[in-house]
Amino acid sequence: MAVAKTLAEKVWDAHVVRKGDGEGANAQPDLLFIDLHLVHEVTSPQAFEGLRLAGRPLRRPDLTIATEDHNTPTLDIDKPIADLTSRTQIQTLRNNCAEFGVRLHSLGDAEQGIVHVVGPQLGLTQPGMTVVCGDSHTSTHGAFGALAMGIGTSEVEHVMATQTLSLKPFKTMAINVEGSLRPGVTAKDIILAVIAKIGTGGGQGYVLEYRGSAIRALSMEARMTICNMSIEAGARAGLVAPDQTTYDYMYGRPHAPQGADWDAAVEYWNILRTDDDATFDVEVDLDADTLEPFVTWGTNPGQGVSLSSSVPSPEDFGDENAKAAAERALQYMGLEAGTPMKDIRVDTVFLGSCTNSRMEDLRAAADIIRGRQKDPNIRMLVVPGSARVRLEAEAEGLDKVFKDFGAEWRFAGCSMCLGMNPDQLEVGERCASTSNRNFEGRQGKGGRTHLVSPVVAAATAIRGTLSSPSDLDPAPESAAIRTDAA
Amino acid sequence: MEKFTTHTGIGVPLRQSNVDTDQIIPAVYLKRITRTGFEDALFSAWRKDPAFILNQAPFNAGSVLVAGPDFGTGSSREHAVWALKDYGFKTVLSSRFADIFRGNSGKQGLLAAELAQDDIELIWKELENAPGTEVTVDLVSKTVICGNIVAPFEIDDYTRWRLLEGLDDIGLTLQHEEDITAYEATRPAFMPTTLPARLS
Numbered sequence: 001m002a003v004a005k006t007l008a009e010k011v012w013d014a015h016v017v018r019k020g021d022g023e024g025a026n027a028q029p030d031l032l033f034i035d036l037h038l039v040h041e042v043t044s045p046q047a048f049e050g051l052r053l054a055g056r057p058l059r060r061p062d063l064t065i066a067t068e069d070h071n072t073p074t075l076d077i078d079k080p081i082a083d084l085t086s087r088t089q090i091q092t093l094r095n096n097c098a099e100f101g102v103r104l105h106s107l108g109d110a111e112q113g114i115v116h117v118v119g120p121q122l123g124l125t126q127p128g129m130t131v132v133c134g135d136s137h138t139s140t141h142g143a144f145g146a147l148a149m150g151i152g153t154s155e156v157e158h159v160m161a162t163q164t165l166s167l168k169p170f171k172t173m174a175i176n177v178e179g180s181l182r183p184g185v186t187a188k189d190i191i192l193a194v195i196a197k198i199g200t201g202g203g204q205g206y207v208l209e210y211r212g213s214a215i216r217a218l219s220m221e222a223r224m225t226i227c228n229m230s231i232e233a234g235a236r237a238g239l240v241a242p243d244q245t246t247y248d249y250m251y252g253r254p255h256a257p258q259g260a261d262w263d264a265a266v267e268y269w270n271i272l273r274t275d276d277d278a279t280f281d282v283e284v285d286l287d288a289d290t291l292e293p294f295v296t297w298g299t300n301p302g303q304g305v306s307l308s309s310s311v312p313s314p315e316d317f318g319d320e321n322a323k324a325a326a327e328r329a330l331q332y333m334g335l336e337a338g339t340p341m342k343d344i345r346v347d348t349v350f351l352g353s354c355t356n357s358r359m360e361d362l363r364a365a366a367d368i369i370r371g372r373q374k375d376p377n378i379r380m381l382v383v384p385g386s387a388r389v390r391l392e393a394e395a396e397g398l399d400k401v402f403k404d405f406g407a408e409w410r411f412a413g414c415s416m417c418l419g420m421n422p423d424q425l426e427v428g429e430r431c432a433s434t435s436n437r438n439f440e441g442r443q444g445k446g447g448r449t450h451l452v453s454p455v456v457a458a459a460t461a462i463r464g465t466l467s468s469p470s471d472l473d474p475a476p477e478s479a480a481i482r483t484d485a486a
Numbered sequence: 487m488e489k490f491t492t493h494t495g496i497g498v499p500l501r502q503s504n505v506d507t508d509q510i511i512p513a514v515y516l517k518r519i520t521r522t523g524f525e526d527a528l529f530s531a532w533r534k535d536p537a538f539i540l541n542q543a544p545f546n547a548g549s550v551l552v553a554g555p556d557f558g559t560g561s562s563r564e565h566a567v568w569a570l571k572d573y574g575f576k577t578v579l580s581s582r583f584a585d586i587f588r589g590n591s592g593k594q595g596l597l598a599a600e601l602a603q604d605d606i607e608l609i610w611k612e613l614e615n616a617p618g619t620e621v622t623v624d625l626v627s628k629t630v631i632c633g634n635i636v637a638p639f640e641i642d643d644y645t646r647w648r649l650l651e652g653l654d655d656i657g658l659t660l661q662h663e664e665d666i667t668a669y670e671a672t673r674p675a676f677m678p679t680t681l682p683a684r685l686s
Contacts, residue, residue: 322503
């Protein structure tokens with residue numbers, strides 16, 4: 001009998017180019033083959049430059065794909081990029097891709113968009129693959145049962161030159177989510193609750209596997225939302241075993257296997273699950289039945305609570321470091337302990353980012369706002385994750401729903417998630433954001449971020465204060481709230 | 487990469503947990519296409535506050551950063567390591583590092599030394615009581631010395647060996663190019679390639 005393995009261990013073992021040699025001071029870790037390398041403008045220029053200086057070719061352009069996302073404007077994309085350093089960085093990517101033969105989807109192209117939206121959409125992300133990118137949210141691709149992780153620029157150069165990575169072995173953690181989500185509770189709430197439970201460092205050194213009936217019931221896009229934020233719990237990678245939901249999502253996508261290849265692929269994908277008798281180093285349980293919409297109050301993604309509760313007090317934390325962090329966070333966020341979360345008034349609502357910018361996210365938000373009025377003091381930005389998501393949304397008339405509501409309908413990119421382009425918060429501006437990080441200054445210097453799901457973002461835009469869909473009066477033409485969406 | 491065996495320099499106590507890479511270097515500085523010249527970017531938001539530790543002598547001349555747990559969380563930006571190095575830091579001490587940051591440090595010759603939180607607390611007190619105290623970080627013996635404090639630290643053996651020898655990762659891997667080529671020949675045909683592009 002073969003040794004029982006977890007899914008992550010199976011994917012790892014299938015990619016070992018060279019076993020690490022043994023113990024001792026200079027023991028080398030396993031060298032793993034990389035199936036897909038995603039590239040964007042921010043973390044690649046120094047890697048390409050390194051190749052050039054060393055006179056090395058890019059080994060596998062056919063396993064590499066680039067897109068422009070972090071810096072790109074979401075308005076006036078037909079004009080030259082106004083910010084000169086951004087324009088230079090984008091132009092550098094274009095020059096590098098041309099020089100090294102890398103496929104690039106530039107601003108204006110129908111396949112341009114956030115790198116983690118583009119890969120799955122093209123069918124390039126598949127079960128059992130190793131996927132890397134110079135971006136920590138590469139964990140997104142784990143939703144397909146791929147071992148996917150963010151890497152630094154030195155590692156980007158290493159993958160370009162060798163199509164491999166030397167990786168330290170990891171431990172495994174099961175996140176068991178059993179039960180069924182109530183209406184208005186989504187994948188985003190699951191992952192925010194997981195991070196609040198295990199902390200921003202809880203997953204360090206681990207690969208997470210999300211399991212249980214609540215995960216199995218989720219769509220692929222919802223699973224991507226969960227895996228996306230694995231890094232916010234400190235885990236470089238998080239994954240979900242592939243199943244019929246995965247296959248249905250993949251079938252017919254441009255780069256999905258076809259014909260006999262499809263059958264061979266499915267046969268392989270079917271073995272990609274954790275063996276019944278395999279053990280995880282750690283198991284964490286979360287009850288989906290009792291979960292409520294979740295929201296962050298502080299300046300790291302672990303500082304979150306149920307939307308129906310109040311801003312915690314630093315005294316609530318036993319650990320001295322956590323207490324000090326809470327004090328500092330409350331000061332930065334301009335919040336008083338004990339304030340009900342739902343009394344917090346926001347200025348801006350951002351619907352977008354690699355966490356929540358796919359079709360289901362846009363549909364879920366549109367279903368809430370359709371036929372309702374935006375709070376006049378709220379500015380709302382809707383930024384589709386990719387040009388193709390934007391096109392599909394427009395084909396469904398969602399752009400009209402958002403525009404009628406008074407939201408701004410933008411072109412695709414990372415946008416206000418990290419404010420590298422002009423989409424930024426002002427000092428002191430408070431934002432309900434469907435993105436992934438509420439760090440100090442993340443969305444703009446002095447900006448204050450509350451992480452929320454798309455349906456909470458939509459309800460907040462209507463009421464002007466942090467709100468869940470259940471707080472809303474019935475809409476004239478009320479649409480059902482989708483619980484399957486992220 | 488430069489070899490790292492031992493380093494002695496002024497210790498900087500940064501009493502804060504969850505120092506994420508957006509704080510180490512805000513995204514606005516990531517638009518550059520060079521690998522050096524990021525010293526002005528390090529902690530740039532916090533450095534606007536005159537009370538911030540790096541705005542005070544002698545800490546502004548520090549080269550050993552002693553930080554709270556979960557240092558380097560968040561974004562994968564290697565710029566965080568470049569900025570620390572460009573400012574003059576040779577090593578960061580913490581009780582817990584984010585995985586990607588730790589990996590990036592190892593590639594760039596910045597020593598990320600993992601100490602027990604109790605030892606970090608002792609070193610913080612020492613550095614606050616006697617500003618300008620030098621800290622010695624000895625990679626050979628995996629020990630930190632600060633005043634009367636002698637504390638062991640952890641680092642994985644492979645990274646330690648590479649730092650001690652100053653080895654280039656890509657060069658090491660390319661010694662095994664035959665293994666890579668052999669692996670490539672065994673990849674299943676159903677695995678996707680990005681080229682040629684297929685239409686949606």
